[in-house]
Amino acid sequence: MARQNESHPGKSISWRLFQFLLLATVILVRTSTDAQEQSPQDPNAVRVLALETLWNQAEVDKDTSALDHLLADDFIYVDIDGSLKNKPEFLGNVKKPPEHIGSIGTESSITRVYPETVIVSGTYHEKGTLNGKGYYRRGRFTDTWVRKGTSWMCVASQSTLIQR
Numbered sequence: 001m002a003r004q005n006e007s008h009p010g011k012s013i014s015w016r017l018f019q020f021l022l023l024a025t026v027i028l029v030r031t032s033t034d035a036q037e038q039s040p041q042d043p044n045a046v047r048v049l050a051l052e053t054l055w056n057q058a059e060v061d062k063d064t065s066a067l068d069h070l071l072a073d074d075f076i077y078v079d080i081d082g083s084l085k086n087k088p089e090f091l092g093n094v095k096k097p098p099e100h101i102g103s104i105g106t107e108s109s110i111t112r113v114y115p116e117t118v119i120v121s122g123t124y125h126e127k128g129t130l131n132g133k134g135y136y137r138r139g140r141f142t143d144t145w146v147r148k149g150t151s152w153m154c155v156a157s158q159s160t161l162i163q164r
Contacts, residue, residue, distance in 0.1 A: 045111040048118040048145045048152050055154070056104040056124075064091045072146065072153040080139060080161045099130040107138075118145040118152065123162070138162045 058066040075087040109122030144156040
């Protein structure tokens with residue numbers, strides 16, 4: 001049974017319980033708003049989404065120099081087949097891919113913005129040729145971007161194919 005609050009006789013809730021509930025509510029509200037899905041108008045989300053577009057074009061153009069500036073040195077990539085690649089392996093695959101990529105585009109994406117991190121999840125499509133035959137892929141991706149100084153660097157990326 002809760003003891004009565006001495007400063008408010010007749011109240012059945014204790015002052016400590018009230019303080020705890022108030023603090024818990026503040027923490028819950030703060031936590032839920034810290035990691036909310038951000039609208040594209042958030043300046044960090046806008047910047048990272050632009051970097052995502054640059055990344056797509058750099059892959060099509062096999063521009064490993066551009067990608068080198070977008071990917072952190074400790075970048076890790078989980079490919080559509082489940083294999084794990086570090087930055088040099090990923091860039092090597094971009095430079096000499098098994099397929100000829102004609103286009104890559106993001107169909108939809110959502111961002112989660114934190115003080116020093118932006119997480120982008122979405123769907124993409126890719127068209128090209130592999131062994132002389134055309135292909136079309138759709139997949140889901142999650143990219144994790146971290147602010148390093150004044151720049152944003154991708155530290156982790158994962159792609160999963162969507163079955164047709």
